[in-house]
Amino acid sequence: MPPSDSAPTLILATHEFQPHRGGIAVYCAEMARAAQELGYQVEVWAPALPPGTEEQAWPFLVRRLNLAGNHGLLSQWRMARELLRQGQRLNQATLYIPEPGPLLAMLLLQYFDTIRPARLMLTFHGSEIQRLGSRRLLRWSTNHLLFQTDRISVVSDYARQLLEQHFPSSAAKVVVTPGALRPDLRLKQSAPLAAPGAKTVILTVARLNPRKGQLEVLHALKALPPSARANLEYRLVGAHGKENYDRALAEAAASADFPVKFLGDIPDEKLGEVYAQADIFAMTSMPHRHSVEGFGLVYLEAGAHGLPIVAHAIGGVPEAVVHEETGLLVQPGDRSALTQAFARLLADPALRRKLGEAGRARALARTWQDSAVALFGQPSPPPAT
Numbered sequence: 001m002p003p004s005d006s007a008p009t010l011i012l013a014t015h016e017f018q019p020h021r022g023g024i025a026v027y028c029a030e031m032a033r034a035a036q037e038l039g040y041q042v043e044v045w046a047p048a049l050p051p052g053t054e055e056q057a058w059p060f061l062v063r064r065l066n067l068a069g070n071h072g073l074l075s076q077w078r079m080a081r082e083l084l085r086q087g088q089r090l091n092q093a094t095l096y097i098p099e100p101g102p103l104l105a106m107l108l109l110q111y112f113d114t115i116r117p118a119r120l121m122l123t124f125h126g127s128e129i130q131r132l133g134s135r136r137l138l139r140w141s142t143n144h145l146l147f148q149t150d151r152i153s154v155v156s157d158y159a160r161q162l163l164e165q166h167f168p169s170s171a172a173k174v175v176v177t178p179g180a181l182r183p184d185l186r187l188k189q190s191a192p193l194a195a196p197g198a199k200t201v202i203l204t205v206a207r208l209n210p211r212k213g214q215l216e217v218l219h220a221l222k223a224l225p226p227s228a229r230a231n232l233e234y235r236l237v238g239a240h241g242k243e244n245y246d247r248a249l250a251e252a253a254a255s256a257d258f259p260v261k262f263l264g265d266i267p268d269e270k271l272g273e274v275y276a277q278a279d280i281f282a283m284t285s286m287p288h289r290h291s292v293e294g295f296g297l298v299y300l301e302a303g304a305h306g307l308p309i310v311a312h313a314i315g316g317v318p319e320a321v322v323h324e325e326t327g328l329l330v331q332p333g334d335r336s337a338l339t340q341a342f343a344r345l346l347a348d349p350a351l352r353r354k355l356g357e358a359g360r361a362r363a364l365a366r367t368w369q370d371s372a373v374a375l376f377g378q379p380s381p382p383p384a385t
Helices: 023-038 073-085 100-109 127-133 136-148 157-166 168-173 183-187 214-222 245-254 268-276 297-304 335-347 349-365 368-376
Strands: 009-013 041-047 061-065 094-097 119-124 151-154 174-176 200-205 232-237 260-264 280-283 309-312 327-330
Touching (some): 009 023, 009 073, 023 041, 023 297, 023 368, 041 073, 061 073, 073 100, 094 100, 100 127, 119 136, 127 157, 136 168, 151 157, 151 168, 151 368, 157 174, 168 174, 174 368, 200 214, 200 297, 214 245, 214 335, 232 268, 245 260, 268 297, 280 297, 280 335, 297 309, 297 349, 309 335, 327 335, 327 349, 335 349
Parallel strands (some): 009 041, 041 061, 094 119, 119 151, 151 174, 200 232, 200 280, 232 260, 280 309, 309 327
16 A cells, blocks of 8 residues: 555665665665655665666665666765755755765765755664774764664674674664565575586575685585585575675686586576576675675575575674575685585585575564564554644
8 A cells, every 4th residue: 555645754865776786775675665655755866777777666765866776976975975966855854874885975964064864874784883993083973974864773783793893873763674585585486497417506695706706606516525526516606896806716717627507697587597507506705895795685595595505704794594494504714624524414405404404584573664663663654634
């Protein structure tokens, strides 16, 4: 049921939104959808669509702004200009900043009297907390903004601890709002397709980036006994390599004696087929500069498809993957333990099924509505006339 015309307005401002890929873009879209279902009149401010791209149907209003889907200075300036231009509207609405792009703009705009939202809500994912807390001026400005914020959400208990470590005065305002499955995945789960005599397929779905740890997976698989390597195949979904990481991956793959397939960036609507052809999901996130895995929605997606998971116990990952229940966790940098985890799953189909079934149940137990209620609350009824 759509909200009434008198429903309170909630404006979500983001630099990451469909067709941008990634967990934050999914988080923004689904929190907006859940808030609309609660009864808010939701309006999303998002980057311009690429040429030739059509807007998909949304249950809320999407306003495309003249900015790119990145955190560059030009995009921040254009978002700041729009926030200033709409200051009078924002003073009567809830302003929700769900990711670092517009948050950086708000660090400056908080000092303008023209922008005083009726309610200000922020979400932190992990990496940005470390960056904001690492420099004195940014830390001071962030503390000032958090003081003005009505409620702050984080995507995991790990991110909560990180926020309270760097910004302890914010603790009383913090709620945990983890992600959940996209609605289409709740309806279209699959179980791994086991063809007789087929190779065991290990899958990673993530942008090609040192933080995502694809190279760690390759090294661990190459250390398996020859008999195990003879029956496996490693598939990587993702694009946008950085820091010559593509080259390092290609070199490691070239020296492997098992198939390594780079599938590129695959549309969401076709990812289900890729998951259905896999037997094990692996994403071994690594510490990289100030970047850390705050949760990892992709682990829930893999679990929804019945895949057991191999991952590193880092950041908020242990909240997305439960060791010995939905997957196997090892410490980052322990390549021997990582190889042993793969060896164990490759040799035990029954364990793979057990972990995969538990992963599916855990993924389905989470809802975006729970997170939206925790952050926004139920919308207040309009005043009586």
